[in-house]
Amino acid sequence: MRTLLALALRSAWNRRLTLGLTLAAVALSSLLLLGVERLRADLRASFATSVSGVDLIVGARGSPVALMLYSVFRMGEVTQNVSWASAQWLAQHPAVAWTVPVSLGDSHRGYPVLGTTTAYFDHFRYGDRRALALAEGRRFDELYEAVLGAEVAARLGYRLGQRITLAHGSGEGPGMEHGDKPFTVVGILARTGTPVDRSVHISLESMEALHLDWAGGAPIPGLSIPPALARKFDLTPKAVTAVFVGLESRAAVFGVQREVNAHRDEALMGVLPGVALDELWQLVAVAERYARLVSMLVVAVGLTGLVAVVLAGLNERRRELAILRSVGARPRDVFALLALEGGAVAALGALAGALLVAVLVLLLAPWLQAHYGLTLSGGAPSAQQWRLLAGIIGVGVLASLIPGWRAYRLSLADGMTPRL
Amino acid sequence: MRRRLLAAALLAALPLSALAQASGQGGFKIGDRLQPKSGPPERKAARFREIKWDELISPSWNPEAIIKSMNLDMMLDSDPRAIAAMERLRQEWDNAPGNPALEGADVRLPGFVVPLEREGNALREFLLVPYFGACIHVPPPPANQTVYVVAKKPAKDTATMDAVWVSGRISLYRMRTRMGAIGYRLDAELVEPYVANKP
Amino acid sequence: MTEPAVRICDLRFAWPGQAAACLDIAEFTVARGESVFVHGESGSGKSTLLALLGGVLVPQAGSVNVLGTELTRLSAGSRDRFRVDHTGFIFQQFNLIPYLSMQDNVLLPCRFSERRRQRALQRSATLADEARRLLAELDLDPSLWRRPVTQLSVGQQQRVAAARALIGEPELVIADEPTSALDAARQAAFLDLLARECAQAGATLIFVSHDSRLASHCSRAVALADLQRAAAPA
Numbered sequence: 043m044r045t046l047l048a049l050a051l052r053s054a055w056n057r058r059l060t061l062g063l064t065l066a067a068v069a070l071s072s073l074l075l076l077g078v079e080r081l082r083a084d085l086r087a088s089f090a091t092s093v094s095g096v097d098l099i100v101g102a103r104g105s106p107v108a109l110m111l112y113s114v115f116r117m118g119e120v121t122q123n124v125s126w127a128s129a130q131w132l133a134q135h136p137a138v139a140w141t142v143p144v145s146l147g148d149s150h151r152g153y154p155v156l157g158t159t160t161a162y163f164d165h166f167r168y169g170d171r172r173a174l175a176l177a178e179g180r181r182f183d184e185l186y187e188a189v190l191g192a193e194v195a196a197r198l199g200y201r202l203g204q205r206i207t208l209a210h211g212s213g214e215g216p217g218m219e220h221g222d223k224p225f226t227v228v229g230i231l232a233r234t235g236t237p238v239d240r241s242v243h244i245s246l247e248s249m250e251a252l253h254l255d256w257a258g259g260a261p262i263p264g265l266s267i268p269p270a271l272a273r274k275f276d277l278t279p280k281a282v283t284a285v286f287v288g289l290e291s292r293a294a295v296f297g298v299q300r301e302v303n304a305h306r307d308e309a310l311m312g313v314l315p316g317v318a319l320d321e322l323w324q325l326v327a328v329a330e331r332y333a334r335l336v337s338m339l340v341v342a343v344g345l346t347g348l349v350a351v352v353l354a355g356l357n358e359r360r361r362e363l364a365i366l367r368s369v370g371a372r373p374r375d376v377f378a379l380l381a382l383e384g385g386a387v388a389a390l391g392a393l394a395g396a397l398l399v400a401v402l403v404l405l406l407a408p409w410l411q412a413h414y415g416l417t418l419s420g421g422a423p424s425a426q427q428w429r430l431l432a433g434i435i436g437v438g439v440l441a442s443l444i445p446g447w448r449a450y451r452l453s454l455a456d457g458m459t460p461r462l
Numbered sequence: 463m464r465r466r467l468l469a470a471a472l473l474a475a476l477p478l479s480a481l482a483q484a485s486g487q488g489g490f491k492i493g494d495r496l497q498p499k500s501g502p503p504e505r506k507a508a509r510f511r512e513i514k515w516d517e518l519i520s521p522s523w524n525p526e527a528i529i530k531s532m533n534l535d536m537m538l539d540s541d542p543r544a545i546a547a548m549e550r551l552r553q554e555w556d557n558a559p560g561n562p563a564l565e566g567a568d569v570r571l572p573g574f575v576v577p578l579e580r581e582g583n584a585l586r587e588f589l590l591v592p593y594f595g596a597c598i599h600v601p602p603p604p605a606n607q608t609v610y611v612v613a614k615k616p617a618k619d620t621a622t623m624d625a626v627w628v629s630g631r632i633s634l635y636r637m638r639t640r641m642g643a644i645g646y647r648l649d650a651e652l653v654e655p656y657v658a659n660k661p
Numbered sequence: 662m663t664e665p666a667v668r669i670c671d672l673r674f675a676w677p678g679q680a681a682a683c684l685d686i687a688e689f690t691v692a693r694g695e696s697v698f699v700h701g702e703s704g705s706g707k708s709t710l711l712a713l714l715g716g717v718l719v720p721q722a723g724s725v726n727v728l729g730t731e732l733t734r735l736s737a738g739s740r741d742r743f744r745v746d747h748t749g750f751i752f753q754q755f756n757l758i759p760y761l762s763m764q765d766n767v768l769l770p771c772r773f774s775e776r777r778r779q780r781a782l783q784r785s786a787t788l789a790d791e792a793r794r795l796l797a798e799l800d801l802d803p804s805l806w807r808r809p810v811t812q813l814s815v816g817q818q819q820r821v822a823a824a825r826a827l828i829g830e831p832e833l834v835i836a837d838e839p840t841s842a843l844d845a846a847r848q849a850a851f852l853d854l855l856a857r858e859c860a861q862a863g864a865t866l867i868f869v870s871h872d873s874r875l876a877s878h879c880s881r882a883v884a885l886a887d888l889q890r891a892a893a894p895a
Contacts, residue, residue, distance in 0.1 A: 050573060083583060086583055087580075088580070088581050090580035090583065091580065091581075091582070094579055095579075097578075137637075170579075170581060171579075214465070289603070290637065291610075291637035291645050291648070292578060292587075292589070292610050292643040293589060293605050293608045293609070293610040293637065293647075294605050294645065295603070296589075296591075296602030296603065296604075296605075296608060296639055297556070297604070297605060299602070300602060305642065314576065314577075314578075316577030316578050316579070316580070316588070316622070317577065317622050318624035319580075320577060320578070320621045321622070376473040402505070408473070419582075
């Protein structure tokens with residue numbers, strides 16, 4: 043067997059140009075299949091660790107998944123708000139331990155602005171109940187103070203004391219800047235690997251002050267309230283986008299959720315983050331399944347190419363096989379030789395694909411982090427990924443039995459003197 | 463026996479008001495409960511005593527007086543007094559005392575998963591509820607029928623409304639809610655998928 | 662008295678699907694240590710005869726006895742093993758495996774036969790040494806050893822093939838038209854070299870060719886046509 047393996051490898055090396063191309067095909071198709079799986083698992087994990095310790099997310103009645111995506115991931119949008127009265131009701135509920143109201147809608151150079159209270163820094167957790175920590179500076183206290191997420195500060199090169207202006211909505215279009223009320227950076231958060239890193243945090247009062255002279259999404263013409271004067275107004279927010287709720291006892295969540303859903307004064311909705319996430323995955327599951335199916339087909343295409351190349355080369359190798367017969371190779375040795383060649387190329391291709399996945403993950407991770415606040419783990423492949431890799435190699439080895447079988451039949455017929 | 467019938471009646475009544483029939487993994491329908499005995503447990507789980515959900519309510523709880531006063535058999539289903547009566551019964555059930563005998567016991571309980579915290583893709587903390595569909599369509603169970611589970615080893619491949627066996631040490635705690643109801647916490651050694659009884 | 666190297670009795674072989682027998686030989690014996698020239702035109706069935714002697718083919722009738730072993734009674738796998746254990750083959754051309762070095766080509770039989778490997782190691786300390794020794798004996802300059810075999814001339818390739826046939830001292834060497842691709846001047850030299858090496862090793866040589874001028878280099882010459890029983894008219 044060792045002889046045959048040595049012969050197979052030498053033979054493959056001899057035809058390295060053509061076999062190399064098919065190896066590349068197998069590698070790329072493996073990259074697709076393994077990469078899709080890796081992305082899927084890593085993204086799920088990243089989503090799941092973006093928020094921790096929050097029992098309910100309360101928003102206006104609508105889609106639970108949309109609410110969660112918007113309030114936690116700052117993705118998409120929500121059209122209705124929660125009134126301040128309802129937010130107060132929640133804060134005073136006996137079963138509720140803490141609430142963190144959040145308001146979204148503004149941005150700074152593409153990064154979302156989050157209006158909230160200082161309770162956010164106390165209670166918001168991520169990952170394994172990890173608390174937010176300040177890398178530099180302090181929390182916001184006064185009006186027009188901002189605390190930046192790690193990614194915002196790093197990418198835009200902001201330090202403490204930097205003056206920034208916020209924009210309404212996504213900031214596109216003329217006249218959307220809140221140019222008259224610049225903010226000062228007073229704190230920068232430590233990196234979390236979650237959407238927190240991409241956010242600019244200001245107080246709810248600051249958010250209210252920004253929109254004092256705005257109405258319906260645009261500045262009121264002729265009305266302009268300078269920043270200092272804004273302090274004189276009552277800056278209690280009228281509404282917030284959502285409220286994060288932490289309960290005294292986690293098991294009481296169903297009762298509180300029922301109360302929220304049945305609240306008479308306003309159409310509210312209480313969302314369990316864990317359940318909403320699972321719902322999101324169910325929505326995505328169909329797409330995932332198709333992606334995996336397509337990837338498997340592509341792998342099949344790659345392996346078929348390999349088998350075709352090996353088969354095509356068989357005819358010109360009949361003399362070589364005859365020589366091997368003459369020095370004692372049995373027909374089954376010839377079979378093993380060809381099967382080993384194909385199998386070795388398939389296995390190497392699959393492994394090369396797996397390596398490419400690791401490399402790509404390294405390259406993509408910073409970009410995903412910067413643009414979506416999602417983390418790709420650079421860790422070892424999961425059990426499922428090993429299974430997929432083994433599957434590709436297994437199928438490749440099986441497919442290589444075809445040229446092996448053909449060579450076997452040819453060798454039986456040809457013996458030592460092929461009739462070419 | 464009476465109490466068990468009552469609990470069964472209450473629980474049977476709730477899902478009747480459900481809107482849609484959704485079926486999840488294992489073909490469960492809303493309101494389905496898991497059969498307690500499902501074949502011999504794995505060796506690892508052998509030292510855990512199997513309990514039923516109504517054991518979580520104190521054996522001394524006796525709502526009979528209230529039921530008698532309702533004259534339920536005299537009313538139609540749609541009678542507003544019947545609905546009010548059900549609501550009152552429900553409140554009583556919500557605040558039923560817990561079963562202190564379970565404190566510190568090593569138990570095994572089947573139920574459905576409501577995820578809370580994940581570690582990567584594995585589930586570390588979740589709520590265990592007695593019937594399928596809780597928190598989706600049907601009125602959710604009271605706090606004394608909701609177990610807060612912390613898994614020692616995060617459970618893989620477990621999603622909302624998956625049916626599982628949870629084995630571990632159960633403990634009671636007083637919840638700081640309006641009525642000071644009792645809640646249960648289970649530190650799970652094992653979380654296993656629920657395999658249905660073979661007919 | 663030792664067994665003859667080859668003994669064929671009442672051999673009858675027809676290719677599947679053909680009515681007429683390709684080979685029909687009453688008797689053919691080759692003594693040990695002999696060098697026999699078998700003359701045969703192309704298409705006369707000489708390659709078939711060699712395939713039968715190598716145990717690659719099995720006759721429909723008759724016996725093929727090589728070195729005292731009845732090949733027709735062995736299984737296919739045993740025949741393959743017997744072939745490499747006791748026989749060395751040289752073909753007309755394209756004798757060498759292109760992706761192996763000269764040395765590895767020569768050593769091929771030792772990879773498949775334990776017997777020949779042991780016997781080669783009896784002659785030299787390592788297999789590599791034995792291969793080099795044979796290559797040197799066949800006038801292959803050491804400077805050539807590094808070259809890929811595809812760059813050798815036909816004459817050089819044939820001599821490498823001869824080294825491969827001789828390594829590990831097989832008792833029988835069968836050569837099928839080994840000189841037909843060589844030019845006239847080299848042909849006689851090659852055959853002499855081969856016969857000399859076989860004699861030195863005590864091996865029996867069966868040399869098959871259509872060129873009867875080469876018959877003089879062997880101790881005995883037969884014509885395949887003479888061996889064949891005249892085919893009876895249908």
